[in-house]
Amino acid sequence: MSFISRRNLLKLTATTAGIGLITNQLGIKALATPVKIATQSLTPDAALAKLLAGNQRFANQTTKKPNQGAFRLQEVAQGQKPFAAILGCADSRVPVEILFDRGLGDLFTVRVAGNVATPEEIGSLEYAALLGAQVILVLGHERCGAVTAALANQPVPGQIGSILEQIQPAIAATKGRSGDPLKNAIIANVNNQITTLKSSPVLAKLIEDDKLKIVGGYYDLDTGLVSQIG
Ligand SMILES: [Zn+2]
Numbered sequence: 001m002s003f004i005s006r007r008n009l010l011k012l013t014a015t016t017a018g019i020g021l022i023t024n025q026l027g028i029k030a031l032a033t034p035v036k037i038a039t040q041s042l043t044p045d046a047a048l049a050k051l052l053a054g055n056q057r058f059a060n061q062t063t064k065k066p067n068q069g070a071f072r073l074q075e076v077a078q079g080q081k082p083f084a085a086i087l088g089c090a091d092s093r094v095p096v097e098i099l100f101d102r103g104l105g106d107l108f109t110v111r112v113a114g115n116v117a118t119p120e121e122i123g124s125l126e127y128a129a130l131l132g133a134q135v136i137l138v139l140g141h142e143r144c145g146a147v148t149a150a151l152a153n154q155p156v157p158g159q160i161g162s163i164l165e166q167i168q169p170a171i172a173a174t175k176g177r178s179g180d181p182l183k184n185a186i187i188a189n190v191n192n193q194i195t196t197l198k199s200s201p202v203l204a205k206l207i208e209d210d211k212l213k214i215v216g217g218y219y220d221l222d223t224g225l226v227s228q229i230g
Pocket of ligand 1: 089090091113114115141143144145146147
């Protein structure tokens with residue numbers, strides 16, 4: 001049985017037909033909606049500063065909850081121009097819109113256990129960058145369960161192993177290093193995922209043109225603060 005009624009299917013088809021195909025300078029066709037959103041163009045550095053300022057408000061408990069009202073709802077209903085993209089962990093304690101004090105249409109968010117950049121995540125972030133996101137933040141976090149499991153290196157059920165496999169290079173690279181093995185591995189994992197993302201020709205071209213930067217962050221569960229890695 002289909003979840004889409006015939007009437008809704010017709011509506012969906014009409015909407016899809018209304019979405020324009022644009023070709024950007026990379027020669028890549030991307031779906032985009034021809035709407036104007038009141039989002040100023042930022043430099044990658046300014047986009048990062050804006051993102052981190054929201055986290056400061058969250059950690060200081062001075063949140064503004066921007067872009068969460070009825071006006072913004074309508075403004076972004078027909079299209080989006082997120083200023084930042086996040087590759088974060090699926091951990092329930094790391095909800096990015098809350099901890100960066102942002103609202104609708106601000107952040108293009110990809111969350112997966114262990115914040116690993118597999119092809120689907122890379123594709124999602126390429127799409128975010130083509131939509132206009134000027135910074136991609138790979139966000140690891142304190143006491144990450146996925147990295148803890150990869151460190152333990154014990155058999156795991158189901159498909160969980162496919163995630164741990166992606167984290168293993170960080171475990172191998174930090175083995176024997178001084179300091180906290182878990183924190184070392186979490187940070188190494190963030191850096192590994194950044195390296196993977198930078199190998200995307202789509203993202204590399206945007207970086208070369210000064211339209212994008214990719215950075216790492218570490219979220220402290222106790223303080224609510226994100227510190228930049230590297
Ligand atoms: Zn995690």
